[in-house]
Amino acid sequence: MSALLEITGLTKQFPGVLANDNISLTVKAGEVVALLGENGAGKSTLVKAVFGLIKPDKGEIKISGNTMHYGDTAGVIAAGVGMVHQHFQLVPVMSVTENIVLGDEPRKAFFINRKAARAQVIALSERYGLQVDPDAIIEDLPVGMQQRVEILKALRKDVKLLILDEPTAVLTPQEIDELLIVIRTLAKSGVGIVLITHKLHEVMAVADRVLVLRGGKAIGFTSPAQSDEAGLAQMMVGRSVVLRVDKTPAKPGKPALEVVGLQVLDDRKLLSVKGVDLVVHHGEILGVAGVEGNGQRELVEAICGMRHRIAGQVHVDGAETKDLHPHAIHAGGISHIPEDREKHGLVSSYSIADNLVLNQFDVEPFAKGWVRNISHVNTNADDVVAKFDIRTPSAQNLASSLSGGNKQKVVVARELSEDLKVLVAAQPTRGVDVGSIEFIHNQLIAARDRGTAVLLVSAELDEILSLSDRVAVMSGGKIVAIVDSKDADRNYIGRLMAGLKE
Amino acid sequence: MTQSKKKSFDVGTWVIPLIAVIIAMVIAGIMMKFQGADPFRAYKTLFMTSFGSVKGFSATLGKATPLVLAGLAVTIGLRAGLFNIGAQGQLVSGALGTAWAGYTLTGLPAYIHLPIAILFGIFFGGLVGLIAGALKAYRGVHEVITTIMLNSIIMGLSDYLVVYHFREPGQLLTRTREVLPSARLPFVFSLPFGFFIAIALAAVAWWIMANTTSGFRFETVGRNKFAAWYAGISVKRTLMTAMMISGGIAGLGGAVETLGVTYRFEPAFNAGLGFDGITIALLGRAHPLGIIPGAILIGGMRAGASNMQFVAGVATELVDLLMALILFFVTAPLVTRFFKNSGSKSVTGGWGA
Numbered sequence: 001m002s003a004l005l006e007i008t009g010l011t012k013q014f015p016g017v018l019a020n021d022n023i024s025l026t027v028k029a030g031e032v033v034a035l036l037g038e039n040g041a042g043k044s045t046l047v048k049a050v051f052g053l054i055k056p057d058k059g060e061i062k063i064s065g066n067t068m069h070y071g072d073t074a075g076v077i078a079a080g081v082g083m084v085h086q087h088f089q090l091v092p093v094m095s096v097t098e099n100i101v102l103g104d105e106p107r108k109a110f111f112i113n114r115k116a117a118r119a120q121v122i123a124l125s126e127r128y129g130l131q132v133d134p135d136a137i138i139e140d141l142p143v144g145m146q147q148r149v150e151i152l153k154a155l156r157k158d159v160k161l162l163i164l165d166e167p168t169a170v171l172t173p174q175e176i177d178e179l180l181i182v183i184r185t186l187a188k189s190g191v192g193i194v195l196i197t198h199k200l201h202e203v204m205a206v207a208d209r210v211l212v213l214r215g216g217k218a219i220g221f222t223s224p225a226q227s228d229e230a231g232l233a234q235m236m237v238g239r240s241v242v243l244r245v246d247k248t249p250a251k252p253g254k255p256a257l258e259v260v261g262l263q264v265l266d267d268r269k270l271l272s273v274k275g276v277d278l279v280v281h282h283g284e285i286l287g288v289a290g291v292e293g294n295g296q297r298e299l300v301e302a303i304c305g306m307r308h309r310i311a312g313q314v315h316v317d318g319a320e321t322k323d324l325h326p327h328a329i330h331a332g333g334i335s336h337i338p339e340d341r342e343k344h345g346l347v348s349s350y351s352i353a354d355n356l357v358l359n360q361f362d363v364e365p366f367a368k369g370w371v372r373n374i375s376h377v378n379t380n381a382d383d384v385v386a387k388f389d390i391r392t393p394s395a396q397n398l399a400s401s402l403s404g405g406n407k408q409k410v411v412v413a414r415e416l417s418e419d420l421k422v423l424v425a426a427q428p429t430r431g432v433d434v435g436s437i438e439f440i441h442n443q444l445i446a447a448r449d450r451g452t453a454v455l456l457v458s459a460e461l462d463e464i465l466s467l468s469d470r471v472a473v474m475s476g477g478k479i480v481a482i483v484d485s486k487d488a489d490r491n492y493i494g495r496l497m498a499g500l501k502e
Numbered sequence: 503m504t505q506s507k508k509k510s511f512d513v514g515t516w517v518i519p520l521i522a523v524i525i526a527m528v529i530a531g532i533m534m535k536f537q538g539a540d541p542f543r544a545y546k547t548l549f550m551t552s553f554g555s556v557k558g559f560s561a562t563l564g565k566a567t568p569l570v571l572a573g574l575a576v577t578i579g580l581r582a583g584l585f586n587i588g589a590q591g592q593l594v595s596g597a598l599g600t601a602w603a604g605y606t607l608t609g610l611p612a613y614i615h616l617p618i619a620i621l622f623g624i625f626f627g628g629l630v631g632l633i634a635g636a637l638k639a640y641r642g643v644h645e646v647i648t649t650i651m652l653n654s655i656i657m658g659l660s661d662y663l664v665v666y667h668f669r670e671p672g673q674l675l676t677r678t679r680e681v682l683p684s685a686r687l688p689f690v691f692s693l694p695f696g697f698f699i700a701i702a703l704a705a706v707a708w709w710i711m712a713n714t715t716s717g718f719r720f721e722t723v724g725r726n727k728f729a730a731w732y733a734g735i736s737v738k739r740t741l742m743t744a745m746m747i748s749g750g751i752a753g754l755g756g757a758v759e760t761l762g763v764t765y766r767f768e769p770a771f772n773a774g775l776g777f778d779g780i781t782i783a784l785l786g787r788a789h790p791l792g793i794i795p796g797a798i799l800i801g802g803m804r805a806g807a808s809n810m811q812f813v814a815g816v817a818t819e820l821v822d823l824l825m826a827l828i829l830f831f832v833t834a835p836l837v838t839r840f841f842k843n844s845g846s847k848s849v850t851g852g853w854g855a
Contacts, residue, residue: 336732346729
């Protein structure tokens with residue numbers, strides 16, 4: 001069988017970064033190839049080059065034997081390459097059928113032939129064994145189902161090669177399992193699949209071959225049969241990585257953060273936190289597990305003073321914190337790693353140095369009275385960049401020049417720079433590479449061991465389970481269970497997250 | 503100043519404005535040619551008049567004085583992410599307030615009367631700015647809308663006040679009395695004293711923006727107000743303060759023009775100064791010092807326009823045409839970049855948002 005995709009010697013130099021260094025990769029029909037690497041390893045550059053979105057300095061890309069050229073994105077798509085993006089490109093208010101045929105609708109005179117469209121979708125779903133309800137409205141569907149629609153949308157265009165970009169980032173454990181089955185089914189039907197990921201167990205579960213990228217270089221091919229998770233991790237970061245977090249048992253002290261009867265509205269003015277009670281003690285990590293969109297974001301924002309509380313209180317060390325005053329709440333001892341680091345965490349057009357003092361630029365030693373002490377800001381930045389291993393040529397570079405993991409390190413470093421009573425960490429390792437995850441995890445444990453109460457909210461169940469001392473499961477705006485992490489059973493928690501009773 | 507800020511002050515900062523001015527002059531020149539005039543002669547007269555002699559240059563700097571302040575006013579707004587279209591209204595309010603204080607308060611020595619009259623200008627300009635700022639902060643009303651509406655309100659209100667309450671007794675023209683000598687700004691080396699105030703203020707503003715916590719607050723709100731809010735900066739207060747300061751500086755522009763050049767309030771005197779401030783701020787890439795050359799250039803065009811008409815037979819409106827073209831070409835790259843990023847990464851923050 002000839003190769004669907006054949007990349008030879010691809011090299012791309014960006015200013016200051018060699019994004020792809022002489023990378024070669026072939027994908028055959030019916031094969032699942034995982035592209036594994038940390039953020040900034042060059043995965044997305046490689047994919048962009050395949051789509052003709054960037055011009056390689058050297059190398060050749062062939063699809064089904066034909067050489068592809070820079071700028072010919074339409075040609076690449078016509079050759080049968082499809083992509084499912086990490087962020088879905090669906091119209092939420094339209095039906096499954098409408099979304100799948102969008103842009104290439106079957107017509108009858110001037111009108112969309114809805115009957116034919118529906119039939120096409122049903123045929124497509126049967127052909128690949130991907131069950132969907134053709135009449136369901138996208139926004140009513142769970143995320144896993146939305147992703148399935150996205151995959152069908154790609155498959156409809158006679159896709160021979162399907163690229164999946166971090167497809168499991170938003171899924172529940174059960175949905176992930178289903179997706180992995182779907183990937184295998186697709187491969188069996190002859191589609192070549194490129195799976196971009198940094199999650200090792202997915203690679204182990206589904207890939208035929210693995211190309212590990214690190215710092216723009218192809219470290220090598222391996223396969224789940226030849227390697228294990230620890231081996232993959234080592235290839236990925238270039239050293240051995242502790243996958244389970246080493247931590248001593250917690251020594252919980254007095255209650256630090258107490259949330260009582262909290263009720264919060266979401267952006268659509270619907271009640272999304274429906275009376276939550278929580279206590280986090282000094283020196284412990286309480287993890288909040290849950291499928292995204294079950295009120296975790298609103299809970300965190302209300303605790304941190306970023307969202308109005310319609311009922312209930314938040315106490316820190318017994319003192320009530322005021323509503324809607326991030327500054328007052330920060331002064332009261334809550335620190336917060338925000339979920340959306342681009343929006344809330346960073347000023348991307350500021351230097352790393354300025355970002356590192358964003359919440360304390362006006363206090364000693366970074367300011368003396370009214371005047372900023374910029375040399376202190378810069379020495380601080382140099383220290384932190386070294387200590388947190390933030391990969392940048394200089395602390396004076398703009399935050400926008402950093403990769404996702406390094407941006408997150410900037411935020412984490414800043415929020416941990418003071419002695420705190422409470423740290424609220426929302427999705428602290430989302431989109432962060434393995435090396436940085438390990439580092440951030442250790443920082444959270446270290447904060448706990450210094451006596452900080454840590455409230456950890458994450459969509460990654462593994463992260464919750466490995467870091468937390470206690471696990472609270474959130475579903476439908478309520479805490480449905482709190483269990484000791486020693487007794488936590490992955491499947492049991494997964495069912496609770498999905499809203500199933502026992 | 504950190505390195506990153508220095509970086510934002512190199513290539514694009516002066517090359518784009520320079521190219522914009524050159525393209526604008528070429529296009530205006532072609533249009534003159536079509537009209538049968540000699541563009542080289544026109545430009546030569548224009549710039550020889552305003553920059554070719556000491557007397558001409560001092561007239562240019564005189565014209566540039568309120569323009570530096572108007573440009574600075576718009577610049578301060580832009581740095582905090584606000585597009586203050588209302589410099590005109592704020593400047594007029596300041597001019598009227600200053601004129602009133604200048605002719606009503608009698609029996610004061612100059613060292614008391616003059617500062618008081620100037621403070622009146624700053625106060626009224628700032629008040630008008632504060633209205634727009636408060637509406638933005640508490641009601642979310644876009645400042646472009648409110649400042650445009652306030653411009654109209656101020657125009658009508660100042661006409662009404664001058665016609666019915668402050669008109670010079672026995673005078674048919676719509677104008678106030680002259681300010682008393684004790685409230686007049688002197689000339690220094692045949693330059694209006696206001697020019698030195700304006701330059702000093704621009705320098706102080708630059709230093710504040712680059713080195714103080716208040717400047718950092720402004721800048722942070724301008725670049726990412728969500729991150730600013732999250733970091734504990736009071737975005738509402740910052741927006742209001744920025745609009746108030748912006749208005750106050752525009753008001754000061756009206757004050758120095760009144761006390762140093764016109765000596766009275768007459769609506770036509772201040773026509774368009776505030777709007778020129780927008781062009782100047784964008785030409786100076788929203789840099790407190792960058793606006794000074796822009797203001798001098800535009801001041802020079804204004805100063806040399808009538809002589810150009812006299813010698814080269816080109817209407818003074820050519821200067822308006824030139825300014826419009828400059829504005830067009832200087833904003834085009836900003837606008838494209840704004841839409842490309844659809845974020846708030848440009849020098850001027852999210853001024854179009």
